[in-house]
Amino acid sequence: MAYELRRDDLEPLLLGGAFFGSGGGGTIESARHLAAHFNIGDYYSVDTVKVVPVDEALEGDAVMVAYLGAPQAINSAAYPFGPVQAALAVQERLASQSRKLAYVVPPESGALGFVVAVLVAAKLGLAVIDADGAGRAVPSLPMLTFAAAEINPRPAFLVSQNGLSVELDVKPRNSKNGDATHQRDVSTIVEQMMRPVVADPEFGQFGGLAMWVMAPDEVARATPIRGTITRALELGRVIGRGQIRNVTELIDYLAECCNINARMVSRLGRLVSAKVDTTSGFDVGKVIIQSGEQTYTVIYQNESLIAWDSERAQPIVLAPDSIAYFVGGNGQSIFSNGDLVQENGRLNPEIGERPVTLIAWPAMTAIQKPGLALDSFMVLLNSLGYLGPYVAVSSSRKESESE
Known part of the structure; x- marks a missing residue:
């Protein structure tokens, strides 16, 4: 309607x-x-x-x-x-x-x-x-x-x-x-x-x-x-009203209200660096999250494309599957790659020492199935050094730690 x-x-x-x-x-x-x-x-x-x-x-x-x-x-x-x-x-x-x-x-x-x-x-x-x-x-x-x-x-x-x-x-x-x-x-x-x-x-x-x-x-x-549009509006309203206070509540909301099977693919960590280089109409860079001895790295070209875990030999998430950040504690919980870094190149102070978690979920069927969209993602992943097949996040090993 x-x-x-x-x-x-x-x-x-x-x-x-x-x-x-x-x-x-x-x-x-x-x-x-x-x-x-x-x-x-x-x-x-x-x-x-x-x-x-x-x-x-x-x-x-x-x-x-x-x-x-x-x-x-x-x-x-x-x-x-x-x-x-x-x-x-x-x-x-x-x-x-x-x-x-x-x-x-x-x-x-x-x-x-x-x-x-x-x-x-x-x-x-x-x-x-x-x-x-x-x-x-x-x-x-x-x-x-x-x-x-x-x-x-x-x-x-x-x-x-x-x-x-x-x-x-x-x-x-x-x-x-x-x-x-x-x-x-x-x-x-x-x-x-x-x-x-x-x-x-x-x-x-x-x-x-x-x-x-x-x-x-x-x-x-x-x-x-x-x-x-409606999906985004309703999630934003729920977040704005403070009804989602942690990663577990967010994942439950996505399952119940959006039919999205999301999962945590990192343990609670701290944002330690976010490097960006703007060229040819793209922001290209990487985001690094540290959790104890474990390092999570997100590689992006405007959008997040690959997530790595330092303890695993293969990527933990591959585009077109989605990767999102959830920042715990008081303050704004949602950030894009471009919002993590200020114009002076420093990390956004709003995040500070607050816990950061990576959340991932499978792509919509229309861009996940074999065809033009998936082929285009794979060409881009190849250019970033990943030469393997597309493996949906839903079939990867679940690693999570509730807040």
Whole structure:
């Protein structure tokens, strides 16, 4: 059922989105910065947005809208100028074809992805579809269900915060959308074209992206992962009310309310380092958690991709499975990779000596099964030095220690 999302809902939405983002999906800081400016005034004419389930999105076309680039670079944005202008370019193109843009779709689960979709919809008088392309955040376009569904990649607009618009025109061969093999090539080529663009000084490591225009029947095919905005909003509300006080309560909530079989994959530890290098529109780095003599290392490229345990020869978690941090004690409990490190390179003092635990759960079936998304994750894992097969976290040995 459709419902109205209000300004006060953005804080729980971004917190829940950050948890489900697997360390990525934009920083909580950047999402909060954008949310803080969501007021009726010179930029926004409304402060509510309609959220619509997939089966009710029948009044026009939809488009995936997002920020593309390095999360740390996006932290300074107060208004989503780039994504709004990219969506407006799509809207104008559709109008020239006597078509109507009615909806925006988040690319992925994440604090920034959800907030940007809501704000673009608010600015342009559209609704947001309660679904996304992965159920977690991902580092590249071929990992999203829109690519797997072979949605036409044209038009695709990338727009800087200063209004420089670049249209990426990659035309599939043989048919309107290209076959599955060619769709893989198209998504990869578009990705490879965009990264150098956002790295240009005019873009400053990020830009607004609008891509994958979908008619109602295509939305249904391209978004098998549904209800993710509502899922994030409800988790954020529960966390905000202080009803989840430790890892055990969080895991119980995920099982009972989200049908997610999550588990602790680390013992209680302390965050000792988080290194990041921003290049070509990615924050690349590693997070190290120390628990006695045991060391846990998370390797990420915007999103967390591999988790290692110093006492084991194989990784304890592999993408596309999700990896999240839970920080115990008083204060904020959810953090993305980008929120762990300040601009000066120092660890976020809000975490300090508080206990940190890694939680993991299996990926949604749509991106876990053999196909374009899983293949794309494996190519990325190979580039990070992992040359073995994908092994779902549900089949790994459980190691946990309750608080």
